[in-house]
Amino acid sequence: MAFWNSRQQWYNCSPEQWQVLNITFAGILSEVTIFTSEEASGIVYRLGLIMFSLCMILSALRKFENGEVTDTVFCTDEDFNTALTIAQTYLQHSLLMFNNLPKQNEVMSFQSGDSKRKFFEALPEEFTRKQATELGSQFKLSARSVDEILKTATGVSLTKLKAGLYRKTQYGVNQ
DSSP: OHHHHSSOOEEEOOHHHHHHHHHHHHHHHHHHHHHTOGGGHHHHHHHHHHHHHHHHHHHHHHHHHHTOOOSEEEOOHHHHHHHHHHHHHHHHHHHHHHHHSOOTTOOOOOOOSOHHHHHHHHSOSEEEHHHHHHHHHHTTOOHHHHHHHHHHHBTTTEEEEETTEEEEEETTEEO
């Protein structure tokens, strides 16, 4: 135990790892707000903190395993990628639970929670709002839900060409 209590210790990620973490979680946040709901964004913020905590834990274990005595420990790429894999798995489980926890006075029935994503993937590369709402009904999405998806995805995953006409984009860039 003296190994841990001997002095204050600092854990950090490399600048490249911070960049990967920020870009990855910005993309995840965008996808979750578009395809799940704005209320689920808290999952992503907590997951970012959990990801860094996992990096610290794995780095501390590696420090102990290697018998290092440095005060500052940087996360290895191996530990960073392990933490990221765990975080991505946790994200899927959290979204599944978010979509399946019963609301007040609601009977619980299991749903996959990806109908909005499947709807979006089924849209053609270029489409009208009318086509989108017709397709949305096949996925049990109301016209209002379709409009919300279109509004939220515009500028991120969609480009609005003119009133009622959209084109899918890849990360905000026209395909």
